[in-house]
Amino acid sequence: xxxxxxxxxxxxxxxxxxxxxxxxxxxxxxxxxxxxxxxxxxxxxxxxxxxxxxxxxxxxxxxxxxxxxxxxxxxxxxxxxxxxxxxxxxxxxxxxxxxxxxxxxxxxxxxxxxxxxxxxxxxxxxxxxxxxxxxxxxxxxxxxxxxxxxxxxxxxxxxxxxxxxxxxxxxxxxxxxxxxxxxxxxxxxxxxxxxxxxxxxxxxxxxxxxxxxxxxxxxxxxxxxxxxxxxxxxxxxxxxxxxxxxxxxxxxxxxxxxxxxxxxxxxxxxxxxxxxxxxxxxxxxxxxxxxxxxxxxxxxxxxxxxxxxxxxxxxxxxxxxxxxxxx
Amino acid sequence: xxxxxxxxxxxxxxxxxxxxxxxxxxxxxxxxxxxxxxxxxxxxxxxxxxxxxxxxxxxxxxxxxxxxxxxxxxxxxxxxxxxxxxxxxxxxxxxxxxxxxxxxxxxxxxxxxxxxxxxxxxxxxxxxxxxxxxxxxxxxxxxxxxxxxxxxxxxxxxxxxxxxxxxxxxxxxxxxxxxxxxxxxxxxxxxxxxxxxxxxxxxxxxxxxxxxxxxxxxxxxxxxxxxxxxxxxxx
Numbered sequence: 001x002x003x004x005x006x007x008x009x010x011x012x013x014x015x016x017x018x019x020x021x022x023x024x025x026x027x028x029x030x031x032x033x034x035x036x037x038x039x040x041x042x043x044x045x046x047x048x049x050x051x052x053x054x055x056x057x058x059x060x061x062x063x064x065x066x067x068x069x070x071x072x073x074x075x076x077x078x079x080x081x082x083x084x085x086x087x088x089x090x091x092x093x094x095x096x097x098x099x100x101x102x103x104x105x106x107x108x109x110x111x112x113x114x115x116x117x118x119x120x121x122x123x124x125x126x127x128x129x130x131x132x133x134x135x136x137x138x139x140x141x142x143x144x145x146x147x148x149x150x151x152x153x154x155x156x157x158x159x160x161x162x163x164x165x166x167x168x169x170x171x172x173x174x175x176x177x178x179x180x181x182x183x184x185x186x187x188x189x190x191x192x193x194x195x196x197x198x199x200x201x202x203x204x205x206x207x208x209x210x211x212x213x214x215x216x217x218x219x220x221x222x223x224x225x226x227x228x229x230x231x232x233x234x235x236x237x238x239x240x241x242x243x244x245x246x247x248x249x250x251x252x253x254x255x256x257x258x259x260x261x262x263x264x265x266x267x268x269x270x271x272x273x274x275x276x277x278x279x280x281x282x283x284x285x286x287x288x289x290x291x292x293x294x295x296x297x298x299x300x301x302x303x304x305x306x307x308x309x310x311x312x313x314x315x316x317x318x319x320x321x322x323x324x325x326x327x
Numbered sequence: 328x329x330x331x332x333x334x335x336x337x338x339x340x341x342x343x344x345x346x347x348x349x350x351x352x353x354x355x356x357x358x359x360x361x362x363x364x365x366x367x368x369x370x371x372x373x374x375x376x377x378x379x380x381x382x383x384x385x386x387x388x389x390x391x392x393x394x395x396x397x398x399x400x401x402x403x404x405x406x407x408x409x410x411x412x413x414x415x416x417x418x419x420x421x422x423x424x425x426x427x428x429x430x431x432x433x434x435x436x437x438x439x440x441x442x443x444x445x446x447x448x449x450x451x452x453x454x455x456x457x458x459x460x461x462x463x464x465x466x467x468x469x470x471x472x473x474x475x476x477x478x479x480x481x482x483x484x485x486x487x488x489x490x491x492x493x494x495x496x497x498x499x500x501x502x503x504x505x506x507x508x509x510x511x512x513x514x515x516x517x518x519x520x521x522x523x524x525x526x527x528x529x530x531x532x533x534x535x536x537x538x539x540x541x542x543x544x545x546x547x548x549x550x551x552x553x554x555x556x557x558x559x560x561x562x
Protein backbone atom coordinates (compact mmCIF):
# COMPACT_ATOMS: atom_id res chain seq x y z
CA UNK A 1 0.00 0.00 0.00
CA UNK A 2 1.35 3.46 -0.80
CA UNK A 3 2.80 5.94 1.66
CA UNK A 4 -0.11 8.36 2.19
CA UNK A 5 1.68 10.93 4.34
CA UNK A 6 0.98 14.44 3.14
CA UNK A 7 1.57 17.88 4.62
CA UNK A 8 -1.31 19.83 6.16
CA UNK A 9 -1.11 22.52 3.47
CA UNK A 10 -1.13 19.97 0.65
CA UNK A 11 -4.00 18.03 2.22
CA UNK A 12 -6.26 21.08 2.47
CA UNK A 13 -5.32 22.19 -1.04
CA UNK A 14 -5.94 18.76 -2.53
CA UNK A 15 -8.92 17.42 -0.59
CA UNK A 16 -11.08 20.48 0.07
CA UNK A 17 -12.78 22.93 -2.25
CA UNK A 18 -15.42 25.67 -2.15
CA UNK A 19 -18.97 24.36 -2.00
CA UNK A 20 -18.06 20.82 -0.98
CA UNK A 21 -19.84 18.59 1.51
CA UNK A 22 -17.29 18.47 4.31
CA UNK A 23 -17.53 16.18 7.34
CA UNK A 24 -15.24 16.23 10.33
CA UNK A 25 -14.82 13.96 13.30
CA UNK A 26 -15.11 12.90 15.95
CA UNK A 27 -17.14 16.14 16.15
CA UNK A 28 -17.38 16.23 19.92
CA UNK A 29 -17.53 19.63 21.66
CA UNK A 30 -14.66 18.66 23.94
CA UNK A 31 -13.03 15.55 22.49
CA UNK A 32 -11.15 14.54 19.38
CA UNK A 33 -11.70 16.55 16.24
CA UNK A 34 -9.48 17.55 13.34
CA UNK A 35 -9.29 21.15 14.51
CA UNK A 36 -5.83 21.95 13.11
CA UNK A 37 -7.18 20.95 9.68
CA UNK A 38 -10.03 23.44 10.11
CA UNK A 39 -7.53 26.20 10.92
CA UNK A 40 -5.72 25.47 7.64
CA UNK A 41 -9.02 25.53 5.74
CA UNK A 42 -9.70 29.00 7.12
CA UNK A 43 -6.18 30.06 6.22
CA UNK A 44 -6.67 28.84 2.64
CA UNK A 45 -9.98 30.72 2.47
CA UNK A 46 -12.43 27.86 1.83
CA UNK A 47 -16.03 29.01 1.54
CA UNK A 48 -19.62 27.93 0.84
CA UNK A 49 -19.10 24.69 2.73
CA UNK A 50 -21.91 22.24 3.48
CA UNK A 51 -20.75 20.79 6.80
CA UNK A 52 -21.83 17.49 8.36
CA UNK A 53 -21.21 17.42 12.12
CA UNK A 54 -22.41 15.01 14.75
CA UNK A 55 -21.76 17.86 17.24
CA UNK A 56 -20.34 21.32 17.12
CA UNK A 57 -16.63 21.67 17.93
CA UNK A 58 -14.19 24.56 17.96
CA UNK A 59 -13.45 23.67 14.34
CA UNK A 60 -17.03 24.28 13.22
CA UNK A 61 -17.21 27.32 15.49
CA UNK A 62 -14.14 28.76 13.74
CA UNK A 63 -15.27 27.86 10.20
CA UNK A 64 -18.62 29.56 10.89
CA UNK A 65 -16.96 32.64 12.36
CA UNK A 66 -14.86 32.81 9.21
CA UNK A 67 -18.03 32.91 7.11
CA UNK A 68 -16.96 29.72 5.37
CA UNK A 69 -20.16 27.74 5.96
CA UNK A 70 -23.43 27.92 4.00
CA UNK A 71 -25.16 24.85 5.40
CA UNK A 72 -24.82 22.64 8.48
CA UNK A 73 -26.53 19.35 9.29
CA UNK A 74 -25.87 18.61 12.94
CA UNK A 75 -26.92 16.74 16.07
CA UNK A 76 -25.88 19.30 18.71
CA UNK A 77 -24.66 22.84 18.12
CA UNK A 78 -23.40 24.01 21.51
CA UNK A 79 -19.94 23.83 23.09
CA UNK A 80 -20.82 21.99 26.29
CA UNK A 81 -19.70 23.87 29.43
CA UNK A 82 -17.87 26.42 27.29
CA UNK A 83 -21.15 27.94 26.25
CA UNK A 84 -23.14 28.41 23.10
CA UNK A 85 -20.81 28.31 20.13
CA UNK A 86 -20.51 32.02 19.42
CA UNK A 87 -19.03 31.80 15.94
CA UNK A 88 -21.75 29.41 14.84
CA UNK A 89 -24.47 31.46 16.54
CA UNK A 90 -23.38 34.61 14.83
CA UNK A 91 -23.35 32.96 11.38
CA UNK A 92 -26.77 31.35 11.85
CA UNK A 93 -28.37 34.40 13.43
CA UNK A 94 -27.20 36.76 10.70
CA UNK A 95 -28.47 34.41 7.99
CA UNK A 96 -25.09 33.48 6.51
CA UNK A 97 -25.46 29.84 7.58
CA UNK A 98 -28.54 27.62 7.48
CA UNK A 99 -28.58 24.98 10.21
CA UNK A 100 -30.63 21.79 9.94
CA UNK A 101 -31.20 19.91 13.21
CA UNK A 102 -30.96 16.19 13.69
CA UNK A 103 -30.30 14.13 16.82
CA UNK A 104 -26.99 12.57 17.81
CA UNK A 105 -28.48 9.29 16.69
CA UNK A 106 -30.12 10.27 13.42
CA UNK A 107 -26.95 11.95 12.13
CA UNK A 108 -24.78 8.81 12.65
CA UNK A 109 -27.60 6.65 11.29
CA UNK A 110 -27.52 8.70 8.09
CA UNK A 111 -23.75 8.13 7.90
CA UNK A 112 -24.26 4.43 8.52
CA UNK A 113 -26.84 4.33 5.71
CA UNK A 114 -24.31 6.03 3.44
CA UNK A 115 -21.59 3.56 4.42
CA UNK A 116 -23.86 0.58 3.93
CA UNK A 117 -25.34 1.89 0.68
CA UNK A 118 -28.89 1.69 1.99
CA UNK A 119 -31.49 3.62 -0.02
CA UNK A 120 -32.69 5.03 3.31
CA UNK A 121 -32.58 4.19 6.99
CA UNK A 122 -35.76 3.63 9.02
CA UNK A 123 -35.83 5.41 12.35
CA UNK A 124 -37.91 6.11 15.40
CA UNK A 125 -35.40 8.76 16.52
CA UNK A 126 -36.16 12.41 15.66
CA UNK A 127 -39.51 11.00 14.63
CA UNK A 128 -42.62 12.88 15.71
CA UNK A 129 -40.74 16.00 16.84
CA UNK A 130 -40.19 19.17 14.84
CA UNK A 131 -36.83 17.70 13.84
CA UNK A 132 -39.06 15.73 11.50
CA UNK A 133 -41.70 18.35 10.68
CA UNK A 134 -39.55 21.46 10.27
CA UNK A 135 -36.77 21.80 7.70
CA UNK A 136 -34.48 24.83 7.73
CA UNK A 137 -33.54 23.98 4.13
CA UNK A 138 -37.25 24.17 3.16
CA UNK A 139 -38.63 26.71 5.63
CA UNK A 140 -41.94 27.26 3.84
CA UNK A 141 -42.90 23.62 3.91
CA UNK A 142 -44.90 22.49 6.94
CA UNK A 143 -45.03 19.71 7.74
CA UNK A 144 -41.78 19.06 5.89
CA UNK A 145 -42.03 16.02 3.65
CA UNK A 146 -38.48 15.77 2.43
CA UNK A 147 -36.50 15.68 5.67
CA UNK A 148 -37.68 12.61 7.56
CA UNK A 149 -40.66 11.37 5.55
CA UNK A 150 -43.11 8.95 7.10
CA UNK A 151 -43.00 5.35 5.91
CA UNK A 152 -44.84 2.17 6.83
CA UNK A 153 -42.93 -0.69 8.33
CA UNK A 154 -43.76 -3.48 5.83
CA UNK A 155 -43.58 -6.12 8.57
CA UNK A 156 -45.74 -4.64 11.32
CA UNK A 157 -47.68 -1.93 9.50
CA UNK A 158 -46.69 0.75 11.99
CA UNK A 159 -45.35 4.11 10.81
CA UNK A 160 -41.81 5.33 11.31
CA UNK A 161 -39.41 7.84 9.76
CA UNK A 162 -37.02 7.46 6.82
CA UNK A 163 -33.57 9.06 6.94
CA UNK A 164 -31.65 9.90 3.79
CA UNK A 165 -28.13 8.47 3.54
CA UNK A 166 -25.12 10.78 3.77
CA UNK A 167 -22.01 10.39 1.63
CA UNK A 168 -19.85 13.42 2.36
CA UNK A 169 -17.32 14.39 -0.32
CA UNK A 170 -14.54 14.24 2.22
CA UNK A 171 -14.32 13.32 5.89
CA UNK A 172 -11.36 14.62 7.84
CA UNK A 173 -11.01 12.41 10.87
CA UNK A 174 -8.76 12.87 13.86
CA UNK A 175 -7.09 9.69 15.12
CA UNK A 176 -4.66 9.09 17.95
CA UNK A 177 -2.23 7.15 15.78
CA UNK A 178 -1.92 6.01 12.20
CA UNK A 179 0.69 4.28 10.10
CA UNK A 180 1.78 5.78 6.78
CA UNK A 181 -0.79 3.64 4.93
CA UNK A 182 -3.74 5.04 6.89
CA UNK A 183 -4.41 2.17 9.29
CA UNK A 184 -5.60 3.96 12.40
CA UNK A 185 -6.17 3.37 16.11
CA UNK A 186 -8.41 5.71 18.11
CA UNK A 187 -8.24 5.95 21.89
CA UNK A 188 -11.26 7.17 23.76
CA UNK A 189 -14.75 7.37 22.37
CA UNK A 190 -15.06 6.75 18.64
CA UNK A 191 -18.12 8.95 18.40
CA UNK A 192 -19.16 7.76 14.92
CA UNK A 193 -15.75 8.19 13.35
CA UNK A 194 -16.03 4.58 12.21
CA UNK A 195 -19.35 5.21 10.41
CA UNK A 196 -17.94 8.44 8.99
CA UNK A 197 -14.92 6.59 7.56
CA UNK A 198 -17.26 4.19 5.77
CA UNK A 199 -19.67 6.83 4.44
CA UNK A 200 -17.34 9.48 3.03
CA UNK A 201 -16.15 9.39 -0.58
CA UNK A 202 -12.64 10.38 0.52
CA UNK A 203 -11.07 10.10 3.96
CA UNK A 204 -8.18 12.18 5.29
CA UNK A 205 -6.73 11.33 8.69
CA UNK A 206 -5.23 13.90 11.03
CA UNK A 207 -3.00 11.92 13.40
CA UNK A 208 -1.37 12.97 16.67
CA UNK A 209 1.20 10.22 16.19
CA UNK A 210 2.63 8.19 13.34
CA UNK A 211 3.44 4.60 14.31
CA UNK A 212 5.12 1.72 12.56
CA UNK A 213 2.82 -0.74 10.76
CA UNK A 214 4.13 -3.43 13.14
CA UNK A 215 1.91 -1.78 15.77
CA UNK A 216 -1.18 -2.52 13.65
CA UNK A 217 -0.05 -6.09 13.07
CA UNK A 218 0.18 -6.48 16.85
CA UNK A 219 -3.36 -5.11 17.43
CA UNK A 220 -5.36 -5.60 14.20
CA UNK A 221 -8.62 -5.75 16.16
CA UNK A 222 -8.07 -2.22 17.39
CA UNK A 223 -7.64 -0.79 13.91
CA UNK A 224 -11.17 0.46 13.30
CA UNK A 225 -10.27 2.54 10.28
CA UNK A 226 -8.16 0.46 7.88
CA UNK A 227 -5.95 2.05 5.23
CA UNK A 228 -8.15 0.72 2.44
CA UNK A 229 -10.69 3.49 3.06
CA UNK A 230 -8.11 6.23 3.67
CA UNK A 231 -6.73 8.59 1.02
CA UNK A 232 -4.24 10.67 2.98
CA UNK A 233 -2.59 10.92 6.39
CA UNK A 234 -1.58 14.24 7.96
CA UNK A 235 0.77 14.22 10.95
CA UNK A 236 -0.07 17.08 13.28
CA UNK A 237 0.75 16.72 16.98
CA UNK A 238 -1.58 18.49 19.44
CA UNK A 239 -3.92 18.74 16.45
CA UNK A 240 -7.09 18.63 18.55
CA UNK A 241 -6.03 21.54 20.77
CA UNK A 242 -7.74 23.26 22.56
CA UNK A 243 -9.92 20.17 22.86
CA UNK A 244 -8.62 16.86 24.20
CA UNK A 245 -7.14 13.74 22.64
CA UNK A 246 -7.69 10.80 24.97
CA UNK A 247 -4.43 9.21 26.13
CA UNK A 248 -2.33 12.17 25.01
CA UNK A 249 -3.56 15.53 26.31
CA UNK A 250 -6.46 17.16 28.16
CA UNK A 251 -8.59 20.10 27.08
CA UNK A 252 -7.09 23.56 27.43
CA UNK A 253 -9.98 25.10 29.34
CA UNK A 254 -8.48 28.56 29.37
CA UNK A 255 -8.17 28.61 25.60
CA UNK A 256 -11.62 27.02 25.13
CA UNK A 257 -13.22 30.01 26.87
CA UNK A 258 -10.87 32.49 25.26
CA UNK A 259 -11.45 31.19 21.73
CA UNK A 260 -15.21 31.16 22.09
CA UNK A 261 -15.15 34.69 23.50
CA UNK A 262 -13.05 35.93 20.60
CA UNK A 263 -15.32 34.33 18.00
CA UNK A 264 -18.28 36.27 19.36
CA UNK A 265 -17.46 39.41 17.36
CA UNK A 266 -16.01 40.06 13.93
CA UNK A 267 -13.13 42.04 15.49
CA UNK A 268 -12.43 39.24 17.96
CA UNK A 269 -12.42 36.70 15.14
CA UNK A 270 -9.95 38.79 13.12
CA UNK A 271 -7.67 39.05 16.12
CA UNK A 272 -7.93 35.30 16.81
CA UNK A 273 -7.24 34.50 13.15
CA UNK A 274 -4.17 36.74 13.11
CA UNK A 275 -2.61 34.85 16.01
CA UNK A 276 -3.94 31.29 15.87
CA UNK A 277 -4.64 30.74 12.16
CA UNK A 278 -2.17 32.93 10.30
CA UNK A 279 0.39 33.07 13.10
CA UNK A 280 2.28 29.86 12.30
CA UNK A 281 3.60 27.98 9.28
CA UNK A 282 5.12 24.82 10.69
CA UNK A 283 4.34 22.26 13.37
CA UNK A 284 7.16 23.72 15.47
CA UNK A 285 5.69 27.22 15.28
CA UNK A 286 2.24 25.86 16.08
CA UNK A 287 3.56 24.12 19.19
CA UNK A 288 5.43 27.28 20.23
CA UNK A 289 2.19 29.19 19.95
CA UNK A 290 0.53 26.85 22.45
CA UNK A 291 3.63 27.05 24.64
CA UNK A 292 5.93 24.47 26.11
CA UNK A 293 4.67 24.90 29.65
CA UNK A 294 1.04 24.64 28.61
CA UNK A 295 1.70 21.50 26.54
CA UNK A 296 3.50 19.83 29.44
CA UNK A 297 0.53 20.60 31.66
CA UNK A 298 -2.02 19.27 29.15
CA UNK A 299 0.00 16.12 28.53
CA UNK A 300 -0.04 15.32 32.22
CA UNK A 301 -3.33 13.52 31.67
CA UNK A 302 -4.84 10.75 33.77
CA UNK A 303 -5.48 8.76 30.58
CA UNK A 304 -1.77 8.60 29.66
CA UNK A 305 -1.59 4.92 30.62
CA UNK A 306 -3.76 4.10 27.58
CA UNK A 307 -0.73 4.80 25.40
CA UNK A 308 1.50 2.26 27.18
CA UNK A 309 1.00 -0.66 24.75
CA UNK A 310 1.87 1.47 21.72
CA UNK A 311 4.86 3.56 22.77
CA UNK A 312 7.60 1.42 21.23
CA UNK A 313 6.19 1.92 17.72
CA UNK A 314 5.92 5.71 17.75
CA UNK A 315 7.94 7.40 15.00
CA UNK A 316 10.11 10.37 15.90
CA UNK A 317 9.78 13.70 14.09
CA UNK A 318 13.05 12.95 12.27
CA UNK A 319 11.75 9.57 11.09
CA UNK A 320 8.49 11.17 9.92
CA UNK A 321 10.42 13.81 8.02
CA UNK A 322 12.36 11.06 6.25
CA UNK A 323 9.12 9.25 5.42
CA UNK A 324 7.68 12.48 4.01
CA UNK A 325 10.74 12.94 1.82
CA UNK A 326 10.68 9.31 0.71
CA UNK A 327 7.18 9.53 -0.74
CA UNK B 328 -1.09 -22.75 -14.03
CA UNK B 329 -4.38 -21.58 -12.54
CA UNK B 330 -2.66 -19.98 -9.54
CA UNK B 331 -0.33 -18.13 -11.90
CA UNK B 332 -3.24 -17.03 -14.12
CA UNK B 333 -5.19 -15.71 -11.12
CA UNK B 334 -2.11 -13.94 -9.77
CA UNK B 335 -1.61 -12.22 -13.13
CA UNK B 336 -5.13 -10.79 -12.92
CA UNK B 337 -4.04 -8.73 -9.89
CA UNK B 338 -2.71 -5.22 -10.51
CA UNK B 339 -0.84 -2.76 -8.32
CA UNK B 340 -3.22 -0.75 -6.13
CA UNK B 341 -6.02 -3.33 -6.27
CA UNK B 342 -8.20 -4.32 -3.34
CA UNK B 343 -8.69 -8.07 -3.72
CA UNK B 344 -10.97 -10.47 -1.85
CA UNK B 345 -11.47 -14.22 -1.64
CA UNK B 346 -13.89 -16.16 0.52
CA UNK B 347 -14.19 -19.57 2.10
CA UNK B 348 -12.69 -22.77 0.74
CA UNK B 349 -10.45 -20.92 -1.68
CA UNK B 350 -6.99 -22.52 -1.63
CA UNK B 351 -6.29 -21.67 -5.29
CA UNK B 352 -7.02 -17.91 -4.96
CA UNK B 353 -5.23 -17.89 -1.60
CA UNK B 354 -2.11 -19.33 -3.20
CA UNK B 355 -2.49 -16.96 -6.17
CA UNK B 356 -2.71 -13.92 -3.90
CA UNK B 357 0.31 -15.01 -1.86
CA UNK B 358 2.14 -15.62 -5.12
CA UNK B 359 1.28 -12.11 -6.33
CA UNK B 360 2.59 -10.70 -3.03
CA UNK B 361 5.81 -12.72 -3.37
CA UNK B 362 6.24 -11.34 -6.89
CA UNK B 363 6.08 -7.84 -5.44
CA UNK B 364 2.58 -6.76 -6.51
CA UNK B 365 1.36 -3.96 -4.28
CA UNK B 366 -2.29 -4.74 -3.49
CA UNK B 367 -4.50 -5.17 -0.44
CA UNK B 368 -5.39 -8.72 0.55
CA UNK B 369 -8.88 -9.06 2.06
CA UNK B 370 -10.31 -12.37 3.15
CA UNK B 371 -13.11 -13.89 5.13
CA UNK B 372 -11.17 -14.13 8.41
CA UNK B 373 -11.43 -10.33 8.54
CA UNK B 374 -7.66 -9.98 8.38
CA UNK B 375 -6.44 -7.15 6.16
CA UNK B 376 -3.12 -7.86 4.43
CA UNK B 377 -2.14 -10.87 6.57
CA UNK B 378 1.47 -12.02 6.67
CA UNK B 379 1.64 -13.93 3.38
CA UNK B 380 5.13 -15.32 4.07
CA UNK B 381 3.83 -17.95 6.52
CA UNK B 382 2.83 -21.03 4.48
CA UNK B 383 -0.73 -22.33 4.65
CA UNK B 384 -1.16 -25.61 6.49
CA UNK B 385 -4.77 -26.28 5.51
CA UNK B 386 -7.07 -25.86 2.51
CA UNK B 387 -9.54 -24.03 4.71
CA UNK B 388 -9.30 -20.31 4.13
CA UNK B 389 -10.95 -19.44 7.40
CA UNK B 390 -7.86 -20.38 9.38
CA UNK B 391 -5.47 -18.41 11.54
CA UNK B 392 -3.03 -18.46 8.63
CA UNK B 393 -4.99 -15.69 6.91
CA UNK B 394 -5.35 -13.53 10.02
CA UNK B 395 -1.85 -13.59 11.53
CA UNK B 396 0.13 -10.47 10.80
CA UNK B 397 -2.91 -8.46 9.64
CA UNK B 398 -2.77 -4.67 9.74
CA UNK B 399 -6.48 -4.33 10.58
CA UNK B 400 -9.66 -6.29 11.13
CA UNK B 401 -12.38 -5.74 8.53
CA UNK B 402 -15.30 -8.13 8.73
CA UNK B 403 -17.24 -9.64 5.86
CA UNK B 404 -20.17 -7.23 6.33
CA UNK B 405 -17.73 -4.34 6.05
CA UNK B 406 -16.09 -5.88 2.99
CA UNK B 407 -19.50 -6.25 1.34
CA UNK B 408 -20.23 -2.58 1.99
CA UNK B 409 -16.82 -1.65 0.63
CA UNK B 410 -17.68 -3.58 -2.54
CA UNK B 411 -21.11 -1.94 -2.79
CA UNK B 412 -19.34 1.41 -2.58
CA UNK B 413 -17.44 0.35 -5.71
CA UNK B 414 -14.10 -0.01 -4.00
CA UNK B 415 -13.31 -3.73 -4.37
CA UNK B 416 -11.33 -4.40 -7.54
CA UNK B 417 -11.32 -8.20 -7.64
CA UNK B 418 -13.48 -10.85 -5.97
CA UNK B 419 -12.32 -14.41 -6.51
CA UNK B 420 -15.42 -16.60 -6.59
CA UNK B 421 -16.32 -20.07 -7.78
CA UNK B 422 -19.39 -22.02 -8.88
CA UNK B 423 -20.91 -25.44 -9.16
CA UNK B 424 -22.48 -24.69 -12.54
CA UNK B 425 -22.19 -21.78 -14.93
CA UNK B 426 -23.89 -20.93 -18.23
CA UNK B 427 -22.53 -18.94 -21.16
CA UNK B 428 -24.52 -15.93 -19.95
CA UNK B 429 -22.49 -15.97 -16.74
CA UNK B 430 -25.35 -17.33 -14.67
CA UNK B 431 -23.98 -19.15 -11.65
CA UNK B 432 -25.82 -21.96 -9.92
CA UNK B 433 -24.76 -22.78 -6.38
CA UNK B 434 -28.16 -23.83 -5.07
CA UNK B 435 -29.56 -27.08 -6.43
CA UNK B 436 -29.55 -29.55 -9.33
CA UNK B 437 -32.47 -31.79 -10.30
CA UNK B 438 -35.95 -31.94 -8.84
CA UNK B 439 -37.59 -28.68 -7.81
CA UNK B 440 -36.47 -25.85 -5.57
CA UNK B 441 -38.60 -27.07 -2.68
CA UNK B 442 -37.64 -30.70 -3.25
CA UNK B 443 -34.27 -30.74 -4.96
CA UNK B 444 -32.40 -33.86 -5.98
CA UNK B 445 -29.06 -32.41 -4.96
CA UNK B 446 -29.04 -29.46 -2.61
CA UNK B 447 -25.80 -27.52 -3.02
CA UNK B 448 -24.04 -25.12 -0.65
CA UNK B 449 -25.73 -21.88 -1.73
CA UNK B 450 -24.26 -18.67 -2.97
CA UNK B 451 -22.48 -17.24 0.08
CA UNK B 452 -21.18 -13.84 -1.04
CA UNK B 453 -21.45 -14.31 -4.81
CA UNK B 454 -24.87 -12.70 -5.29
CA UNK B 455 -23.65 -9.67 -3.34
CA UNK B 456 -20.22 -9.30 -4.88
CA UNK B 457 -20.75 -10.21 -8.55
CA UNK B 458 -22.96 -7.21 -9.39
CA UNK B 459 -20.69 -4.66 -7.73
CA UNK B 460 -17.08 -5.87 -7.97
CA UNK B 461 -15.08 -4.13 -10.69
CA UNK B 462 -13.50 -7.37 -11.95
CA UNK B 463 -15.09 -10.61 -10.82
CA UNK B 464 -12.75 -13.55 -11.38
CA UNK B 465 -14.27 -17.02 -11.18
CA UNK B 466 -12.08 -20.04 -10.79
CA UNK B 467 -13.03 -23.67 -11.44
CA UNK B 468 -10.56 -26.51 -11.16
CA UNK B 469 -12.74 -29.02 -13.01
CA UNK B 470 -13.72 -27.93 -16.51
CA UNK B 471 -16.40 -30.40 -17.72
CA UNK B 472 -19.90 -30.52 -19.20
CA UNK B 473 -21.47 -31.02 -15.78
CA UNK B 474 -20.12 -27.67 -14.65
CA UNK B 475 -20.08 -25.51 -17.78
CA UNK B 476 -23.65 -26.02 -18.92
CA UNK B 477 -25.98 -24.66 -21.56
CA UNK B 478 -28.61 -23.64 -19.04
CA UNK B 479 -28.70 -23.50 -15.26
CA UNK B 480 -31.75 -24.52 -13.26
CA UNK B 481 -31.35 -21.78 -10.66
CA UNK B 482 -29.51 -18.48 -10.97
CA UNK B 483 -27.80 -17.96 -7.62
CA UNK B 484 -25.76 -15.06 -9.00
CA UNK B 485 -25.32 -13.49 -12.40
CA UNK B 486 -22.51 -11.68 -14.17
CA UNK B 487 -23.00 -7.94 -14.45
CA UNK B 488 -22.47 -6.94 -18.10
CA UNK B 489 -21.35 -3.48 -16.93
CA UNK B 490 -18.38 -4.98 -15.05
CA UNK B 491 -15.50 -7.21 -16.05
CA UNK B 492 -16.17 -10.91 -15.54
CA UNK B 493 -13.56 -13.59 -16.11
CA UNK B 494 -13.70 -17.37 -15.75
CA UNK B 495 -10.44 -19.24 -15.23
CA UNK B 496 -10.67 -23.05 -15.47
CA UNK B 497 -8.03 -25.73 -15.49
CA UNK B 498 -8.12 -25.57 -19.30
CA UNK B 499 -8.72 -22.00 -20.39
CA UNK B 500 -9.87 -18.45 -19.74
CA UNK B 501 -13.26 -17.04 -20.72
CA UNK B 502 -14.14 -13.34 -20.56
CA UNK B 503 -17.61 -11.81 -20.67
CA UNK B 504 -18.26 -9.84 -23.91
CA UNK B 505 -21.69 -8.44 -24.75
CA UNK B 506 -23.24 -10.52 -21.98
CA UNK B 507 -21.70 -13.78 -23.17
CA UNK B 508 -18.67 -15.75 -22.05
CA UNK B 509 -16.24 -15.89 -24.95
CA UNK B 510 -13.08 -17.97 -25.07
CA UNK B 511 -10.12 -15.67 -24.44
CA UNK B 512 -7.14 -18.04 -24.41
CA UNK B 513 -6.30 -21.67 -23.77
CA UNK B 514 -3.60 -23.05 -21.52
CA UNK B 515 -0.44 -24.43 -23.16
CA UNK B 516 -1.14 -28.07 -22.33
CA UNK B 517 -4.65 -28.30 -23.83
CA UNK B 518 -6.28 -27.95 -27.26
CA UNK B 519 -9.30 -26.15 -28.64
CA UNK B 520 -10.90 -29.53 -29.22
CA UNK B 521 -10.46 -30.57 -25.60
CA UNK B 522 -12.00 -27.29 -24.43
CA UNK B 523 -14.93 -27.70 -26.84
CA UNK B 524 -15.55 -31.30 -25.78
CA UNK B 525 -15.75 -30.32 -22.14
CA UNK B 526 -17.93 -27.24 -22.47
CA UNK B 527 -21.72 -27.49 -22.39
CA UNK B 528 -22.29 -24.58 -24.75
CA UNK B 529 -21.07 -24.17 -28.31
CA UNK B 530 -17.77 -22.34 -28.59
CA UNK B 531 -17.82 -20.34 -31.81
CA UNK B 532 -14.79 -18.06 -31.65
CA UNK B 533 -11.89 -20.48 -31.58
CA UNK B 534 -9.17 -18.26 -33.00
CA UNK B 535 -7.62 -17.54 -29.62
CA UNK B 536 -4.04 -17.37 -28.38
CA UNK B 537 -2.27 -19.85 -26.15
CA UNK B 538 -1.89 -18.34 -22.67
CA UNK B 539 1.76 -17.70 -21.71
CA UNK B 540 3.16 -20.54 -19.57
CA UNK B 541 4.38 -19.82 -16.02
CA UNK B 542 7.86 -18.34 -15.86
CA UNK B 543 10.68 -19.82 -13.81
CA UNK B 544 10.36 -16.89 -11.42
CA UNK B 545 6.64 -17.53 -10.93
CA UNK B 546 7.15 -21.26 -10.37
CA UNK B 547 9.92 -20.65 -7.85
CA UNK B 548 7.78 -18.13 -5.97
CA UNK B 549 4.85 -20.56 -6.00
CA UNK B 550 6.94 -23.23 -4.26
CA UNK B 551 8.11 -20.64 -1.76
CA UNK B 552 4.65 -19.44 -0.75
CA UNK B 553 3.06 -22.90 -0.80
CA UNK B 554 5.68 -25.50 0.17
CA UNK B 555 2.94 -27.71 1.66
CA UNK B 556 1.24 -27.79 -1.75
CA UNK B 557 -2.13 -26.84 -0.33
CA UNK B 558 -3.10 -25.62 -3.81
CA UNK B 559 -3.42 -29.18 -5.09
CA UNK B 560 -6.26 -29.98 -2.67
CA UNK B 561 -8.77 -28.64 -5.16
CA UNK B 562 -7.65 -30.81 -8.06
